Amino acid sequence: MPNLKGIFQSKQKSVTVKAGTVRGDTPEGLWTKCEKCGGMLYKKELIENQGLCSDCGFHFRLSASERILVTLDDNSFVEYDEELITVDPLNFPGYDVKVEAARKTTKLEEAIITGIGSIEGFPALVGFMDFSFIGASMGSVVGEKITRLLERAARQRMPVIIFCASGGARMQEGMFSLMQMAKTAAACGRLSSTRTLYISVLTNPTTAGVFASFGSLGDIIIAEPGALIGFTGQRVIEETIKQKLPPGFQTAEFALEHGLIDMIVDRRNMRKTLRSLLSLHGGRRRNTG
Numbered sequence: 001m002p003n004l005k006g007i008f009q010s011k012q013k014s015v016t017v018k019a020g021t022v023r024g025d026t027p028e029g030l031w032t033k034c035e036k037c038g039g040m041l042y043k044k045e046l047i048e049n050q051g052l053c054s055d056c057g058f059h060f061r062l063s064a065s066e067r068i069l070v071t072l073d074d075n076s077f078v079e080y081d082e083e084l085i086t087v088d089p090l091n092f093p094g095y096d097v098k099v100e101a102a103r104k105t106t107k108l109e110e111a112i113i114t115g116i117g118s119i120e121g122f123p124a125l126v127g128f129m130d131f132s133f134i135g136a137s138m139g140s141v142v143g144e145k146i147t148r149l150l151e152r153a154a155r156q157r158m159p160v161i162i163f164c165a166s167g168g169a170r171m172q173e174g175m176f177s178l179m180q181m182a183k184t185a186a187a188c189g190r191l192s193s194t195r196t197l198y199i200s201v202l203t204n205p206t207t208a209g210v211f212a213s214f215g216s217l218g219d220i221i222i223a224e225p226g227a228l229i230g231f232t233g234q235r236v237i238e239e240t241i242k243q244k245l246p247p248g249f250q251t252a253e254f255a256l257e258h259g260l261i262d263m264i265v266d267r268r269n270m271r272k273t274l275r276s277l278l279s280l281h282g283g284r285r286r287n288t289g
């Protein structure tokens with residue numbers, strides 16, 4: 001496992017890690033509150049524990065850069081397509097201000113980081129979405145980065161792993177945003193025709209347009225425990241069909257029970273699981289020296 005003790009001092013290439021990204025009800029200070037059990041957690045311990053509550057195992061949301069640090073081998077990550085910049089194709093009121101504010105608070109250019117890295121020596125193309133960038137909504141840049149990653153995977157016959165998290169489409173980009181669903185889904189189809197492995201990891205929450213496109217098109221679909229997974233929100237569905245939905249509807253556990261996903265993997269076992277899957281599907285280990 002990567003050394004998590006120095007997570008906030010990482011000098012890993014192209015990754016900016018800032019304090020306060022493992023979030024709770026009290027964003028400032030030394031302590032944070034667990035959203036599930038309400039227990040008070042010492043932030044330093046929470047970080048060392050990969051963002052898991054030491055009492056109940058609740059999986060706190062990770063930023064893209066934190067996810068890179070807990071998932072990939074140290075210093076193995078190289079970013080792709082970081083030059084892609086979000087534009088405002090519809091001149092949507094306030095969109096430019098919103099994007100600029102998200103850039104400032106997250107230190108990211110967009111809601112996803114893509115690139116190449118390795119897991120216990122097994123190389124893979126990787127994508128990491130970051131919910132704190134406008135709810136990791138999918139606009140043109142997110143869709144383009146995903147598509148380029150999948151196309152690169154197809155060309156190089158290199159396995160690809162995407163950690164999804166999203167509230168859905170970037171509505172401020174209108175149809176430019178919605179067409180990313182078809183674009184990324186088509187890229188998944190082309191990748192599949194080359195018989196190259198695509199693993200999608202659904203983290204909390206993965207919903208709407210991202211779930212309904214590349215999120216649910218992995219050859220193997222993994223979810224983190226308790227992750228919210230689905231298309232439309234529970235309240236909207238209940239109002240539409242005039243029925244009460246069963247308890248736990250749209251949780252990873254419910255999705256697994258009903259065959260929507262393949263497995264639920266605790267964050268502490270994620271690297272080991274991904275490594276096994278890469279190995280089983282013909283991945284060749286790099287000589288890491």
Ligand SMILES: [Zn+2]
Pocket residue numbers: 034035036037038039053054055056057058
């Ligand atoms: Zn807890």
